[in-house]
Amino acid sequence: MSAPVKVPFSKAVYTRPRSLVDVRSHFCPGCHHGTIHKIVAECIDRYDLREKTIGVACVGCAVFLYDYIDVDVVEAPHGRAPAVATGVKRAQPDKFVFTYQGDGDLAAIGTSEIIHAANRGENLSVIFVNNTTYGMTGGQMAPTTMLGQKTSTTPYGRDFRGDGYPIRMAELLAGLEGTAYSARVAVSTPAQIRKAKESVRKAFEMQIGGMGLSIVEFLSTCPTNWGMKPLDAQKRVLGEMSEYFPLGVFKERKQADFA
Amino acid sequence: MSAPVKVPFSKAVYTRPRSLVDVRSHFCPGCHHGTIHKIVAECIDRYDLREKTIGVACVGCAVFLYDYIDVDVVEAPHGRAPAVATGVKRAQPDKFVFTYQGDGDLAAIGTSEIIHAANRGENLSVIFVNNTTYGMTGGQMAPTTMLGQKTSTTPYGRDFRGDGYPIRMAELLAGLEGTAYSARVAVSTPAQIRKAKESVRKAFEMQIGGMGLSIVEFLSTCPTNWGMKPLDAQKRVLGEMSEYFPLGVFKERKQADFA
Amino acid sequence: MTGDIIMAGFGGQGILMIGNLLALTAMEEGKHVTYFPAYGVEMRGGTANCTVVVSDEEIGSPVVGRPKGLLIMNGPSMEKFLPMLAPGGDLVINSSLVEERQVTRNDIRLLPVPADDIARNKIGSRQMASMVALGAYVARSGIVKLSTVFDCLPKVISKKYEKFIPLNINALKEGAALAGFHA
Amino acid sequence: MTGDIIMAGFGGQGILMIGNLLALTAMEEGKHVTYFPAYGVEMRGGTANCTVVVSDEEIGSPVVGRPKGLLIMNGPSMEKFLPMLAPGGDLVINSSLVEERQVTRNDIRLLPVPADDIARNKIGSRQMASMVALGAYVARSGIVKLSTVFDCLPKVISKKYEKFIPLNINALKEGAALAGFHA
Amino acid sequence: MSTPASSPSTRILTKGNEAICLGAVAAGCRHYYGYPITPQNDIPEYMAAHLPALGGTFLQAESEVATINFILGTSASGKRVMTSSSGPGISLMQEGLSYMAGSELPAVIVNISRSGPGLGGIAPSQGDYFQAVKGGGHGGYRLIVLAPHSVQEMYTLTMLAFDLADKYRTPAMILGDAIVGQMKEPFVASPYDPSSTAEKPWALTGCAGRERQNLKSLHLKDNAIEVHNWKLHEKYERIRNEEARAESYMLDGATIAIVAFGTAARVSKTAIQWARKEGIAVGMLRPITLFPFPGREVFELARKVDVLLVIEMNTGQMVEDVRQCTPLHDRIAFLGKPCAMPTPEEILERIRTLAGRKG
Amino acid sequence: MSTPASSPSTRILTKGNEAICLGAVAAGCRHYYGYPITPQNDIPEYMAAHLPALGGTFLQAESEVATINFILGTSASGKRVMTSSSGPGISLMQEGLSYMAGSELPAVIVNISRSGPGLGGIAPSQGDYFQAVKGGGHGGYRLIVLAPHSVQEMYTLTMLAFDLADKYRTPAMILGDAIVGQMKEPFVASPYDPSSTAEKPWALTGCAGRERQNLKSLHLKDNAIEVHNWKLHEKYERIRNEEARAESYMLDGATIAIVAFGTAARVSKTAIQWARKEGIAVGMLRPITLFPFPGREVFELARKVDVLLVIEMNTGQMVEDVRQCTPLHDRIAFLGKPCAMPTPEEILERIRTLAGRKG
């Protein structure tokens, strides 16, 4: 091929990821679900997985996954995405299967399903969006809600006496034998977004390599239910949330330990 | 009082614990459930808790708790004992509440309930009997079944590819903020029995002191479903089981850290 | 008086608040009344609506398929609800955001109210737009008395915002004036 | 021939095995047959029982309230099942473990079989007690032919224990002899 | 949010879901456990805000499975306790409900139902009738099921549900929908007048001064489980005989009788008003209790009218109960609309057709 | 454990639970997920032993909630998949079943039912009839429900269940009990003759060469959920019209007709044989499909006989369906025994009474 004629600004350096359906999302302004969807779509594109992927949608603000990510998607009952994904992957081990779950979904009602999927080392990738609340149902307490945080069901602030403690899922799951990869990331700065992408890529590679369950926990915002402007919500992630939920990689299986 | 006249062998040094109902148990010969029931009854007696205790029975070989321990008992659906106990304790915070659960009950179907009860720091004591199988239903695989162990649903031996790994609950629960005490004990030697008693006492003291959830995991036998003589079953506990499931205290809250 | 109305607009425009206020007012006047808000996911994604039914008899459905009144605060709501308005019904639109040419029916009674403009320019607070529109609707429909609406304001405005009650009254009055009503 | 029987004893005595064998034999002889074992927690706690129904017609219930036969291998089972036996029915008891005075009915046909003793002393294996009892019952009731039972042994005994088939045949024969049957 | 009115003559504009809370609190309920789900979140939110000050306990569970078991534990402790949920959440409670029915434990379960099956949607629906009245869990138990059709009834029937649950030692369900749950209406906080003040000697409070006791549903020995089932059956028969409730609405001289509950009944009232104005003799029998179903009333009514028009917000569930209550099957007509409210206009249209008129 | 017989003429003494496995494997089912519970453990144990060699997957789930969702995922992948459980476990599957019905996903669910409510016991029971046929989950869906009464039928009806599930894209249930599950009978492994070979273009296999597609039960926009419910309703009507099955047993000239399914029907056969020998003209209509219920057959039968004697191992569930199928309510008699099998003697006794004879 001959070199293309150089026209100013003719090279698209950022376009919509192929696997991100070209529609307006229903997410609230500044909600990080949108950012995370984008990252997932980009990573699907990167490994050319679109035509062999089955996504599993959770119940929560991300329930419309099938409207946004251009892959086959099955809807799971609230919290059961890892179980549904298990059923898909056991039937089609050659396909790429991921779940996309909120913190109410994964860390409350779905605790058992994620723990046992991880413990079995199901060869799945889990995108876990921790926004410290139940977004879709109007901002109730989640297991990840911070101490003192006011939600519609902790109107006086979460108190560990009675309501318990914010639960750190990435660490908990890292403690299980079957977990191949567990990391916590955020998307509140451009640098964090880049790092988050790397983590998702790692997670996808784990599955491609047949290493077991990989999970990436995203610290995310819910400006609507936090009653904050999106920029303030980002600040909360960078501040108190990251303090309690440290970013980092908690487990990363090497080829060698998997035998 | 005057000193009693010394009659040879007149002093009972071991009698049935007051809180152990004087009936024959349905347990199989050499099953450690019997030993563990005895220890629980002894500790209830020790703190004079009998009249203020509500026990929560699980579904499993220990379902008949109410026939053996002389306290009020409510039966929970399979795996839900920690949730039922939560309901009891929230209604009657001044009472002593304990659950008694098998490994199928607590570590499989009841995973979510135990994790969240621990995470909330429910002020309960949990007696957890790990015999690496589903005793009552005839010896199927439990989440605690050892790799390679043959059970009626792992006729070719448990394989981590597919069946996952034996799960270490005492350690997992120790990782949660709300857990006050977590230990693993066994009752396969007289020394172990004494140590186990100490652990149960500790667990009960935690509740009496309002410290949060305490759990004692017992490595136990199921001679019937292991297809072993009771003495061989004890040897298995002392051998491969204790290797994979180390005995010890994994968390012990001090008054100071609970504020 | 008997009547029913659907009110709709962006979330944040105060739709549920004015619906609630209207219902309270009707109750205060001794009417049967129901108020039915949008709920659940309907409240995500930036739109909100509610239905108020006022009657002298026991009310059946609190949801109506052919409302006699429509109060529309933004363009998307117009598309959704205009077809439902009963022939001859009252249509109050926030003409600051909704273009009059969007009103594709002529079997209804249109009252365009530049609610945002009035709120910003005359009342001094954009928040008051929905009150302006409510004032206009109340005056036009006569469903309740404007003075009762004034009386009910303290019941929907929390203590913290009490000081804004006069502002709300002004807004209601400005709206009513547009419907030819002068308190 | 038509008949039904409940067999009961301690777990480990081989009750389910002889029940299964009897059912197989009946099938082999072209009969309708059902076999119904104890299951679930019934199998904990050391007792086991099963029911076999043999008939020339389609069988309704595989569980019977008034069996025509009873094969009792231990004391506790006697207490539980004796009242159920149909009047005139056959009662085979393992008289090595069950005392004859426990048989409180005289409207039935009793056949005491010192099964454990015969197994230990004549066959040389305590495991064979239930086979002795089965031999006695088959001979007494005539429900199937003893020779067909022999034929069916390989189907219930795994390859690993094949070498014990002659022992089993001996046990069956010893039992049958007690019922006055000599093969 | 509003609090109970001091004077019973005061009308307060109140949301249906909130009226349930007011009724529960008035009836002495101090324990509420739940898990969020639309369209009933007002209930946990109200309880979270108000129970602490009343010395009660609000606790958000990790799931509906956990919820119903919290409920079981608190009920076993002898306390009045309530939960609320919708479709998927209620389905997850079925095992626990079966245990509670088997263990004879009272509690109030609120189902502000939504569209199904599955995740369905949040539109109002009466698709859970069967689940509620036939026992969605295993083992053939029954729940007492009450169907409010107004904010006022959300309050009064909640109080009644507590009384009946205690009286019969069985879980009682309030079956509402998004319409009665989300709407606001003027409401009067009538004082709680307990219809039963059952003692609870069976409660587990520690065995001080008495023998130990237990609460369980397992009956393994001999025919104990059969005996237990007959006992439950007799209880259900007693409930059938003594607790059926229905509203007769404009049935005087009616030749057409609507049979509808909850929101469907409420909408029907408008249609009936309209039809009566047109001179059509139509009225309604509104079951207030769905279990026990007012079968005798339906039976009698069927003999008096030309047609029973059963209206439901589903494709036909209660109509099966109507059919089994009366042999006059050819007098039964059905108007169903799943996951949506029929409009008064639709109902009127149908009434006119049945009356042989053109609209 | 036995394996399928090579020659169809070979009779093999086979356990009912095992026959289900043989039927499933014959019908091409290679995925089984389950959780232990008495009295159906033979099924997972058989599958664990045999599926691996067939290239299939056996997986023991951590709970029944997880199980039904494994099933959902494998069904969504277009594979034939089965689970089995009993009472409490089936109750825990209700949410998932509702999702599957809503998402129109086929699968076979086996309920070897036990006594309830609650933990109940392991005695045989037909207490789960309502749960099975009325949809124990939320949202008013229906399952196809088949009720085998012999080991042979455990096999054939399992094969049929797979076919019907695929044909109608809906979960199908085998409703058995401990009697048919635990008993052994001579059994013939008749070859699988698929009654339908539905393609599954809806399966999620990755979107290579086609648009992406999804499987879901959520329908939020406008009246989409209403439209979806009408679609499901039409499907259920089609099933009602086309798939009802019943066995007529000795009904020639009968003046008394028993209506019973499963084990109750089986025991009734003995009683009928005895009664016929006494010269009593009694026969039986045995519903093989419980949903669709053979309502037309019942209707016709009721007009021909003097009395329909409904026999159930519960306190009265199917009898409600009989009552709604025929207006001849005064011809309906009921014999119920919860959590226990009625004996042929008891049934005969009742037949005699109905025939106006003394025993």
Place this chain on the structure above:
Amino acid sequence: MEDTVTATGRIEIDFERCKACELCVPACPKECIGMGAAINRQGYASAVFERPDDCTGCAICAETCPDACILVWR
């Protein structure tokens, strides 16, 4: 690059899709983006490409926008 006067990149903000969350504004290292006044059909006052001259085409804004409203060219 810091003193570049002529743009080396260009962005385009989808006016109708923008939800005015403002996240892109501080994200842009060149402060090219500001919030506008015109309200779109969704009711939001979309972000605008205020200072195109400084744009380097680094795409940080696009990576940041949760609604994928921004396209970038170089």
Place this chain on the structure above:
Amino acid sequence: MEDTVTATGRIEIDFERCKACELCVPACPKECIGMGAAINRQGYASAVFERPDDCTGCAICAETCPDACILVWR
């Protein structure tokens, strides 16, 4: 204590309750317990207090017995 000839303790084994699990046998430091031949109503050949002379009344056997069949006196 090791060479004590005369017992300082005594135990009693509940013949009917014993399930013959044999756990008490190796547990006794003095090897006082053995397995019997007589079969109880449950079908088990109960343990027996074979060498009472050596018993110290240490109660280890009792602590060990899962079925609480052993009582100890001193």
